[in-house]
Amino acid sequence: MTATIERGSATAPVNTPASKKTPTPKKQGGFLTSSNGKKVVMAVTGAVMVSFLVLHMLGNLKIFFGRESFNEYAHWLRTLLEPFVPYRTVLTILEIGLVVSVVLHMWAAISLSRRAGKARPVKYVAKKSQANGYATHIMRWGGVTIALFVIWHLLDLTFGVVNPAGYNSSPADRMIDGFDPSRWWVTLVYVVAVVMVGLHLRHGVWSAFQTLGWANKDRNKALRATAGLLSIVLVLGFLVPPLAITFGVVK
Amino acid sequence: MKYTEGPEIRDTKAPSGPIEDRWEKRKFSAKLVNPANKRKLNVIVVGTGLAGGSAAATLGELGYNVKSFCYQDSPRRAHSIAAQGGINAAKNYRGDGDSIYRLFYDTVKGGDFRARESNVYRLAQVSVNIIDQAVAQGVPFAREYGGLLDTRSFGGAQVSRTFYARGQTGQQLLLGAYQALERQVAAGTVEMHTRHEMLDLIVSDGRARGIIVRDMVTGEIERHLADAVVLATGGYGNVFFLSTNAKGCNTTAIWRAHERGAYFANPCYTQIxxxxxxxxxxxxxxxxxxxxxxxxxxxxxxxxxxxxxxxxxxxxxxxxxxxxxxxxxxxxxxxxxxxxxxxxxxxxxxxxxxxxxxxxxxxxxxxxxxxxxxxxxxxxxxxxxxxxxxxxxxxxxxxxxxxxxxxxYTMGGLWVDYDLQSTIPGLFVIGEANFSDHGANRLGASALMQGLADGYFVLPTTIGDYLANGPYGDVDEEAVAEAEIKVRTKIDRLLAVNGTRTPDSFHRELGKLMWDYCGMERTEESLRKALERIPELREEFWQNVKVSGTAEELNQVLEKAGRVADFFDLAELMCLDALVRTESCGGHFRAESQDADGEALRDDENFAHVSAWEYSPDGPILHKEPLEYEYVKMTQRSYK
Amino acid sequence: MNLTLRVWRQSGPTDKGRMVTYKVEDVSPDMSFLEMLDVLNEKLILEGDDPIAFDHDCREGICGMCGMVINGVAHGEQRATTTCQLHMRHFEDGAEITIEPWRAAPFPVVKDLVVDRSAFDRIIQAGGFVSVPAGSAPDAHSVPVRKEDADAAFDAATCIGCGACVAACPNGSASLFTAAKITHLSLLPQGQPERLSRAKAMVDQMDAEGFGGCTNTGECTAVCPKGIPLDTIARMNSDYLKANAK
Missing domain, CATH: 3.90.700.10 (Succinate dehydrogenase/fumarate reductase flavoprotein, catalytic domain)
Structure with missing residues (x-):
C-alpha cells in the first residue's frame, strides 16, 4: 500500500500540531501606543514639569527680598508681553501646557503600570529586589502622593480656598499666612511632599535621559550626578522659604 | 560480541585529481536545482548547533522548504554554544607562514593519519570563508587596536590561526547561525520545531524520507516527511555519563539512523x-x-x-x-x-x-x-x-x-562520503555527528570550523546534487507506520517496566564502566570485561528501570530513559570497535600498542582504515574504508 | 546540610499550581543547585512521585536554558551566576529555600519550573540579525572595526537569552534582552544598514508579545548572569526614537 503524498507538501498530515498563534506587532497605532513611545511621553512631559519647577522655585525665593518683590514677580507673570497680548495670556498658555503635561504624564504612567500588571498576572510568593527597589517603590506611589499634594497645594496657595488669607489676598500674604508657625502641620506636609518630589526626580530625571537615549557608559556617572544635584537644589530651594516663614525668619 | 566482516568501502565519491581542485571540481559537477523547484523540495534538519543551525539557515536562504528540529526550548541553546577557545582558519592574516596546505597538513597529522585527505583539504579551504561569513553576520571576534581581527595560537599549533571572541567563541558563532536561522523562520522558509526529539528515521524505498519525533511538551508522536534528511545532532560523549557535553546531548538520533542502515564509523575515537x-x-x-x-x-x-x-x-x-x-x-x-x-x-x-x-x-x-x-x-x-x-x-x-x-568530543560518528551523505541515500550527516574530518584526534578550535564548514558551505552544495537527481517518488505509508509503531512500542516498553532503579542510576553505572574500561587507556582485558558487563547491565535496565509519569506529558524521566537505552547499544559497539583496533592512534590508546617511552604506537599496516560498522540484528558487520595518503607522509607523531 | 525546599508545582499549563514543601538531607556544599534538585528528583521517582520538571542543558552557564527564581531572586542571590553554576556552599544549613518559575505572561508555565520562552525567538525573528546569506560575505578584513566598538558589541552579545531580566523586572519587561541584541549589532559597521528598522521591529515585537515597559529600575542588570549593562537600553531607545522620527 502506498499513500499518495504529493511531492512538495510531503509532510504527512498526521498529528501536526495546530500552529501556535504568533503575536504580531499592531500594524498602526504608532509611536504613542508603544511602550517606548509612552516612556518618551513621560520623559518629555517630565522635562516640562521640571522646567516649571525650576522657575517656580526661583520665584519662591523672591520672598526673601520682601513681600513687594514677591508680589511684583507674581504680577509680572500675569502681565508678560502686555500690551501685545491681553492680561494673563502667557501665563494661561504656560498653565495649559503644564496641565497637558501633567495629564499626559499620568496617562502614560497609568497605562504603563497597567501594562506591567498584565505582564505579570501571577505574582511571586517571594520577591527580593536586587537593585534596592528604590525606583520600583518611589516612582508609582511617589507619583500618586505628589498628585494628591498638588491638589492641596493649588487649593491652598493658588486659589486660597484652604488658606487663612483667603482668595482675595496677595500671593505673598497667602504664602506667609499659609506657613504661619500656628499651621506647622501644613509646613510638615509640604516638607514631606517636596522631599517626595526630590526622590521622584532623582530617578525620574536620570530615567528620562535613559529613555531619550542619552545615557551611555561614559556619561552615566555625569547624568546620575546631574539628576541627583537637580533634585537636591530643587528640594532645598523649595524648602527654604516655607521653613524660613514657619521659623519666623521671614515675616 | 560477535561481528562479521563485510566488503571494503572503495568509493567515497571524492573527485580525483590534484587535491586543491577537488572541491571546485565537485561543486561544478553537482547538479543544480531550478530555483522554482527549490521551494517544492522539503529538507528536514535535526539539531540546531553550528552545523544544523547554519545548514537550515543556508538551505532556507537557497529557497528550500526546511523543517528544523531541536530538543531544547530554543535553537540558540545547542551545545556548540559552550565552545570556548576559538575557530581555526587558514587566513594567514599574521603572515606567519600559515596556508591552506599547512592547516590541512596539521589536521591530518593531528588526527594521527586516520582522516581522509580530500575531506580535510576541503575543510581547510572552506575555513577562510567561514570567518568572512561570521564577520559579516556581526560576530564580535576579538580585534586589535588597528581594527583588524586578532588571532592566537591554540592547541599546539605553531601558527596563529585561531580566531576567537574572548572565551565564548562558540556562543558568538552559534548566535550568528541562530540569527540567520531565525531570519529564515521569519521569511517563512524554515519551520522551527523546538522541544521535539527525533526518535526514528523513516526509510522508504531505500531512501531517507522523514523522521518520527516526539513533541516533548504534549508527548504526541509526529511524522514529518521530506525529500532529504540532515542529521546534525552532535556527539555521543555522554555515553560516559560524565562529560563536558550538555546534559541533553545523546546518541538517539544517529543510533536509530544506524539501526535503519547508516554505517557507524570509528565509534571508539573519543577525545578526552x-x-x-x-x-x-x-x-x-x-x-x-x-x-x-x-x-x-x-x-x-x-x-x-x-x-x-x-x-x-x-x-x-x-x-x-x-x-x-x-x-x-x-x-x-x-x-x-x-x-x-x-x-x-x-x-x-x-x-x-x-x-x-x-x-x-x-x-x-x-x-x-x-x-x-x-x-x-x-x-x-x-x-x-x-x-x-x-x-x-x-x-x-x-x-x-x-x-x-x-x-x-567524539571523533567517531555516522559514516559519510565526500558529499556528507551516509550509507542511506538522502540521509546527510554533518558536524560532530559524522566522523569525517578529524581522524583519531581533533585539534583544538577545529570543531567549530568543521561544523560551520559543513553547514554553511559543503552540505548546501552536495544536498542540491542529491535533490536535483530526484524526484524520488511517494513515501511508502507502511514504512512510516512501521517507524511510528516502533517508536510507540519502545516508549510503552519503558513505561511498563516499573522497576526500582532510575534511568540516571543506570546511566551513571554505564558511564563509569565505559570510563574505566574504554576510557583514556584501553586493553583487551578491559574491553572484554566491558563487553561482558554491558549486556548484563542492559538486561537489568530493561527489567528494572523505573520511569514515572506517562507518555502524554512533559516527562523528563521518559526522555532520559530512551536515551540511556540507546547508549547501551552504542557503548557495546564502541568497545567492540576499540577491541578490534589493536593499535593506538590519537584518542584511542591501546595499552598493548605503545613504544618504549609509553607513546601511542600506530599500526599503519593493519589499521590505516576507517572502521565503518553496519547494523545487523545478528551482530555488527565491519566494512573497512582504506585510507590512502598521497600528500602527507605518514609518520609517527612526536611532540618531544 | 539539610534543607527545606518550597517548590512551585504545576502539572501543566491549565493547572492552577501550588507551592509544595520538600525536605532534602545530606546536601554537600560542593553540589550545584541543580545537582541538589537531581538528588531530590531521584528520590521522588523511586517513591512514584512526579519529579520536579526544570529546564537545564549545558550546566556551565552559557546555554541559557536553566533559570528559576530562588528566594525571590532570579538565578539566586549569587551575582553574575546562572542557576546551574550556583553552588550549595552559598546556603546555610537548615535554610528554607523558595523556588519559583520565571513569572511573566509572555512566558507561560509549561510544567513546574519550565516556562515557554519562545517569545524571545520571535523578537530575534523580527530583526535581530544582519541579512547576509551564506557565501556572500566580503573578506573579513575589508572592514576594520574599532577595538572599543568590537569589545562593547561583544559585551552586549554575551546575552544568553535566559530570561532572568524579564523574571526580575517589576514590569515584566524584556527590554534588557532586546536591547542587548540591538546594541550588539548597532555598534558594528556590519549592523548599520538595518540599524533603525531592526530597532523598530524588535521593540514593536517585544510589545506585541505582551512584555511590560521599562522603568529603568535596574533589577534586570542586577540579576543578569552576564552583567549586560543598563545603558544598552538607552541605546535601544535612541535607535527606536530615530527610527520613529524618520
Missing part, C-alpha cells in the same frame, strides 16, 4: 580533554571544561613524591614535577590534547595526583602572574578564573587550579 575541573563527588552531574588556552600560560605539575598531601604553596620548586615540560621539552604544556590527558592519567596512576581521590593535577599561574602581572593575567583569563572559582570555591590567583581530563 586535559583541562577540566575534577569531579567533586558522587552526585556530580557533568564536568566543566576550562579552555585549553589556559595552557598557554599555566604550567602543569604534580608533586614529585607520592601521596604528598602538603598544600601546593608549601611544596618547594625542586619537589615539583612539571611533567609535560620534562617529557616534551619542545611543546611543553602545549602538547596535543590526547597526549596531555594521558600524561595526567599516568602521573595520577603513579599516586602523585592531587585533590579529592588523587584525581587531579595542578595548573599553576604563579609564574605567569609574576611574569606578566596579575592584571594582564586577569585580562586574558579573568572569566575562566571566575568560572573556576564559582565551581570549586577556590581562587586560582592564589591557589593553583586543579584539573583532570574529561570526555569532551
Amino acid at each position: 580533554h586535559p583541562t577540566c575541573i575534577p569531579v567533586s563527588g558522587e552526585y556530580q552531574s557533568k564536568l566543566t571544561l576550562m579552555s585549553e588556552s589556559l595552557r598557554n600560560d599555566g604550567r602543569v605539575w604534580v608533586p614529585l613524591r607520592k601521596n604528598d598531601d602538603r598544600a601546593p604553596g608549601d611544596i618547594p620548586e625542586d619537589e615539583r614535577d612539571y611533567y609535560l615540560e620534562r617529557i616534551y621539552p619542545s611543546f611543553g604544556n602545549l602538547v596535543p590534547r590526547d597526549i596531555a590527558s594521558r600524561a595526567a592519567k599516568n602521573v595520577c596512576d603513579e599516586g602523585r595526583g592531587v585533590g579529592p581521590g588523587g584525581l587531579g593535577v595542578y595548573l599553576d599561574f604563579r609564574d605567569a602572574i609574576n611574569r606578566l602581572g596579575r592584571d594582564a593575567v586577569e585580562k586574558k583569563y579573568g572569566n575562566l578564573f571566575e568560572m573556576y572559582e564559582r565551581i570549586t570555591g577556590e581562587n586560582p590567583y592564589d591557589v593553583p587550579m586543579r584539573i583532570y581530563p574529561a570526555v569532551h
Whole structure:
C-alpha cells in the first residue's frame, strides 16, 4: 500500500500540531501606543514639569527680598508681553501646557503600570529586589502622593480656598499666612511632599535621559550626578522659604 | 560480541585529481536545482548547533522548504554554544607562514593519519570563508587596536590561526547561525520545531524520507516527511555519563539512523580533554571544561613524591614535577590534547595526583602572574578564573587550579562520503555527528570550523546534487507506520517496566564502566570485561528501570530513559570497535600498542582504515574504508 | 546540610499550581543547585512521585536554558551566576529555600519550573540579525572595526537569552534582552544598514508579545548572569526614537 503524498507538501498530515498563534506587532497605532513611545511621553512631559519647577522655585525665593518683590514677580507673570497680548495670556498658555503635561504624564504612567500588571498576572510568593527597589517603590506611589499634594497645594496657595488669607489676598500674604508657625502641620506636609518630589526626580530625571537615549557608559556617572544635584537644589530651594516663614525668619 | 566482516568501502565519491581542485571540481559537477523547484523540495534538519543551525539557515536562504528540529526550548541553546577557545582558519592574516596546505597538513597529522585527505583539504579551504561569513553576520571576534581581527595560537599549533571572541567563541558563532536561522523562520522558509526529539528515521524505498519525533511538551508522536534528511545532532560523549557535553546531548538520533542502515564509523575515537575541573563527588552531574588556552600560560605539575598531601604553596620548586615540560621539552604544556590527558592519567596512576581521590593535577599561574602581572593575567583569563572559582570555591590567583581530563568530543560518528551523505541515500550527516574530518584526534578550535564548514558551505552544495537527481517518488505509508509503531512500542516498553532503579542510576553505572574500561587507556582485558558487563547491565535496565509519569506529558524521566537505552547499544559497539583496533592512534590508546617511552604506537599496516560498522540484528558487520595518503607522509607523531 | 525546599508545582499549563514543601538531607556544599534538585528528583521517582520538571542543558552557564527564581531572586542571590553554576556552599544549613518559575505572561508555565520562552525567538525573528546569506560575505578584513566598538558589541552579545531580566523586572519587561541584541549589532559597521528598522521591529515585537515597559529600575542588570549593562537600553531607545522620527 502506498499513500499518495504529493511531492512538495510531503509532510504527512498526521498529528501536526495546530500552529501556535504568533503575536504580531499592531500594524498602526504608532509611536504613542508603544511602550517606548509612552516612556518618551513621560520623559518629555517630565522635562516640562521640571522646567516649571525650576522657575517656580526661583520665584519662591523672591520672598526673601520682601513681600513687594514677591508680589511684583507674581504680577509680572500675569502681565508678560502686555500690551501685545491681553492680561494673563502667557501665563494661561504656560498653565495649559503644564496641565497637558501633567495629564499626559499620568496617562502614560497609568497605562504603563497597567501594562506591567498584565505582564505579570501571577505574582511571586517571594520577591527580593536586587537593585534596592528604590525606583520600583518611589516612582508609582511617589507619583500618586505628589498628585494628591498638588491638589492641596493649588487649593491652598493658588486659589486660597484652604488658606487663612483667603482668595482675595496677595500671593505673598497667602504664602506667609499659609506657613504661619500656628499651621506647622501644613509646613510638615509640604516638607514631606517636596522631599517626595526630590526622590521622584532623582530617578525620574536620570530615567528620562535613559529613555531619550542619552545615557551611555561614559556619561552615566555625569547624568546620575546631574539628576541627583537637580533634585537636591530643587528640594532645598523649595524648602527654604516655607521653613524660613514657619521659623519666623521671614515675616 | 560477535561481528562479521563485510566488503571494503572503495568509493567515497571524492573527485580525483590534484587535491586543491577537488572541491571546485565537485561543486561544478553537482547538479543544480531550478530555483522554482527549490521551494517544492522539503529538507528536514535535526539539531540546531553550528552545523544544523547554519545548514537550515543556508538551505532556507537557497529557497528550500526546511523543517528544523531541536530538543531544547530554543535553537540558540545547542551545545556548540559552550565552545570556548576559538575557530581555526587558514587566513594567514599574521603572515606567519600559515596556508591552506599547512592547516590541512596539521589536521591530518593531528588526527594521527586516520582522516581522509580530500575531506580535510576541503575543510581547510572552506575555513577562510567561514570567518568572512561570521564577520559579516556581526560576530564580535576579538580585534586589535588597528581594527583588524586578532588571532592566537591554540592547541599546539605553531601558527596563529585561531580566531576567537574572548572565551565564548562558540556562543558568538552559534548566535550568528541562530540569527540567520531565525531570519529564515521569519521569511517563512524554515519551520522551527523546538522541544521535539527525533526518535526514528523513516526509510522508504531505500531512501531517507522523514523522521518520527516526539513533541516533548504534549508527548504526541509526529511524522514529518521530506525529500532529504540532515542529521546534525552532535556527539555521543555522554555515553560516559560524565562529560563536558550538555546534559541533553545523546546518541538517539544517529543510533536509530544506524539501526535503519547508516554505517557507524570509528565509534571508539573519543577525545578526552586535559583541562577540566575534577569531579567533586558522587552526585556530580557533568564536568566543566576550562579552555585549553589556559595552557598557554599555566604550567602543569604534580608533586614529585607520592601521596604528598602538603598544600601546593608549601611544596618547594625542586619537589615539583612539571611533567609535560620534562617529557616534551619542545611543546611543553602545549602538547596535543590526547597526549596531555594521558600524561595526567599516568602521573595520577603513579599516586602523585592531587585533590579529592588523587584525581587531579595542578595548573599553576604563579609564574605567569609574576611574569606578566596579575592584571594582564586577569585580562586574558579573568572569566575562566571566575568560572573556576564559582565551581570549586577556590581562587586560582592564589591557589593553583586543579584539573583532570574529561570526555569532551567524539571523533567517531555516522559514516559519510565526500558529499556528507551516509550509507542511506538522502540521509546527510554533518558536524560532530559524522566522523569525517578529524581522524583519531581533533585539534583544538577545529570543531567549530568543521561544523560551520559543513553547514554553511559543503552540505548546501552536495544536498542540491542529491535533490536535483530526484524526484524520488511517494513515501511508502507502511514504512512510516512501521517507524511510528516502533517508536510507540519502545516508549510503552519503558513505561511498563516499573522497576526500582532510575534511568540516571543506570546511566551513571554505564558511564563509569565505559570510563574505566574504554576510557583514556584501553586493553583487551578491559574491553572484554566491558563487553561482558554491558549486556548484563542492559538486561537489568530493561527489567528494572523505573520511569514515572506517562507518555502524554512533559516527562523528563521518559526522555532520559530512551536515551540511556540507546547508549547501551552504542557503548557495546564502541568497545567492540576499540577491541578490534589493536593499535593506538590519537584518542584511542591501546595499552598493548605503545613504544618504549609509553607513546601511542600506530599500526599503519593493519589499521590505516576507517572502521565503518553496519547494523545487523545478528551482530555488527565491519566494512573497512582504506585510507590512502598521497600528500602527507605518514609518520609517527612526536611532540618531544 | 539539610534543607527545606518550597517548590512551585504545576502539572501543566491549565493547572492552577501550588507551592509544595520538600525536605532534602545530606546536601554537600560542593553540589550545584541543580545537582541538589537531581538528588531530590531521584528520590521522588523511586517513591512514584512526579519529579520536579526544570529546564537545564549545558550546566556551565552559557546555554541559557536553566533559570528559576530562588528566594525571590532570579538565578539566586549569587551575582553574575546562572542557576546551574550556583553552588550549595552559598546556603546555610537548615535554610528554607523558595523556588519559583520565571513569572511573566509572555512566558507561560509549561510544567513546574519550565516556562515557554519562545517569545524571545520571535523578537530575534523580527530583526535581530544582519541579512547576509551564506557565501556572500566580503573578506573579513575589508572592514576594520574599532577595538572599543568590537569589545562593547561583544559585551552586549554575551546575552544568553535566559530570561532572568524579564523574571526580575517589576514590569515584566524584556527590554534588557532586546536591547542587548540591538546594541550588539548597532555598534558594528556590519549592523548599520538595518540599524533603525531592526530597532523598530524588535521593540514593536517585544510589545506585541505582551512584555511590560521599562522603568529603568535596574533589577534586570542586577540579576543578569552576564552583567549586560543598563545603558544598552538607552541605546535601544535612541535607535527606536530615530527610527520613529524618520
